[in-house]
Amino acid sequence: MSREFLNQIDPIRKTRLLSISKNSRDHLQIDNSPPTKSAGLYWIYTSYNDDELKASTSSDDKGAIDICSMMSLHEGLPKICSINQQSKDKKKFRLVYNGIAGKSLGIRGRIHQHFNGGKGTGCLSICKSSLNNLDNWRVSYLVLEHDDRNLIDIDASYELHAKNLERIWRLENGWPLLCKT
Template sequence: MNFKEILQKIEVKQQQSFYPLPEFRERGTKLLPVKSRGLYWLWTKLDFSELGNCLDTDGHKGEVPIRKLIEARKDLSFICNIRKDDFRIVYNGIGGYKIRTSGYGLRGRILQELNAKNVRTGSLNLMNRGFKPEDWAVSFFDFDAPENHEIIKELREEGFYTKYAADLEMLWRLEYGHPILCRH
């Protein structure tokens, strides 16, 4: 299995699915079905110092420690530097149903990054930290979209999402750089 080739194809598709956050929120279900599964990326126009000036929210144990991560990583060599227009990738993750009957779909997971009320949910919690939607964008790769089946055909076996999603998330970071706001 050639993971580098698969990652390169996923990278092309995710860049084609780039949406400013207000547009993504408005078009939601037309862009991603409720029970979709895949990878997602969050982009921002903000520089690292602006990101580090975010509001802290009390009592949200699952919240990504943005200030701490920026301070510790801002000068490191292998931070992801992929840019599109005025935006830069600062986060990537996986989302969707492990067994397509329960849990959040890919779109739901992306929306959790924006506004997570549950203190146990790992989240950037962007809208509750003083960020403006127009400073953010999202892109994604939907494992279940028919147009993407050819890209991941080598992976399409029983339980392929559960088996490969976390590996692809990690391998993408090794290939393209670690987004500064990803904890691990």
């Protein structure tokens, strides 16, 4: 049943290549940020090249994804995701990670973990790595559930469809380079 939603995902994902920055109080900001307490899917892109990713040092947070190791492990494999997107300023970004987030933390909260760190959560902890130039990162998202129905991109139960959508999207588009599971 989740498969019926697969063709609806990428047209939405492609329209949201959102930049990330820090405000004056050093808090992470996402342009056109996902609504709080929304459940759905998200994607992370980078303009860092393979050599930069391979030479990186990761966060020492417990459970942080070791980007350098993931690069070595996945390098040259044929089923790696090869989606590239160009930003408004003509910079090229490669999709390197995707995941799902439930309403308790929300899509926004999960993306923040990937940048700020989340001990034991299996996140990228980008700002705590050597790959911390936020100009080289972009995100995208898709809302499946929210209390305000006007903010939903695809009306599909998170509980019933999210894990299947994440898996079949990867089967269709390739495994994102920095994803462990």
